[in-house]
Amino acid sequence: VVANQTGKIFDENVITIVWARRFAAYKRANLLLRDFERFLALVNNKEFPVQVIWAGKPYPEDFGAIGIFNDIHWKTKELPNCAILTGYEMELSRLLKRGSDLWLNTPKMFREASGTSGMTAAMNGSVNLSIPDGWIPEFSKHGKNCFIISPAETDASDEQDQIENDNLLTLLEKEIVPMYYQKPKQWTAVVKQSMEDVVPLFDSNRMAREYYEKLYTTTNTKTKASKDKELEVI
Numbered sequence: 001v002v003a004n005q006t007g008k009i010f011d012e013n014v015i016t017i018v019w020a021r022r023f024a025a026y027k028r029a030n031l032l033l034r035d036f037e038r039f040l041a042l043v044n045n046k047e048f049p050v051q052v053i054w055a056g057k058p059y060p061e062d063f064g065a066i067g068i069f070n071d072i073h074w075k076t077k078e079l080p081n082c083a084i085l086t087g088y089e090m091e092l093s094r095l096l097k098r099g100s101d102l103w104l105n106t107p108k109m110f111r112e113a114s115g116t117s118g119m120t121a122a123m124n125g126s127v128n129l130s131i132p133d134g135w136i137p138e139f140s141k142h143g144k145n146c147f148i149i150s151p152a153e154t155d156a157s158d159e160q161d162q163i164e165n166d167n168l169l170t171l172l173e174k175e176i177v178p179m180y181y182q183k184p185k186q187w188t189a190v191v192k193q194s195m196e197d198v199v200p201l202f203d204s205n206r207m208a209r210e211y212y213e214k215l216y217t218t219t220n221t222k223t224k225a226s227k228d229k230e231l232e233v234i
Helices: 002-006 036-043 063-076 090-099 117-123 157-182 184-202 204-233
Strands: 015-020 050-056 082-086 102-105 127-130 146-148
Touching (some): 036 050, 036 157, 050 063, 090 117, 102 117, 127 184
16 A cells, blocks of 8 residues: 555564544644654664554645645655555555554544544554543553553643653653564563453444443333333322
8 A cells, every 4th residue: 555655665574653544633643743853763763663654634625634744745755664645445444454563643632532543453453552532541551452642731732742742752762662673572462452452342242232231221121110110000
């Protein structure tokens, strides 16, 4: 997919980070690039190489999101191990989740309603690297089944982005990337734990079963109890 869209050839043995979803300002697709010199040091590290893919599309008149997409394109177009893909259809989503090692999620705190792509990414063996927003707090065990980017203790947008960019890069530099290359058994354990933890609570079977039990079974029981009570009165 990367080669078809960009002509770049990625290495399946290199840790691959994917940010893929609708482009919107609050989702901060370009948070990883905020300290660009530090980002370059990360992706140009020959000892611990890193690949990054962005994918998605902004709404046609969301000019802020279009600007973010273009910013990523121009900053990374000459980097052989970074790619930005257009579109985020079901087939592309499937390939990215199966082919990534880390599923990056960087919304502003309290703005993400759920973030369902991270659920299916985990089911496909991609480890979540995320701000603790949306569905993540219900699932996360940092360093066990995912990695959590520490949120800033401020609402000032520019300062928040700066702090969380620093926290994200530090996490990648000091913990995640070294674990991937130097502690493969520990990395594999995180991947397996992520897959084991996500399915029982977040797959569609659980959802359908819970809907049935809470909406229909409970309602039917209450209705029967009401009818029995009416008969007693009569």
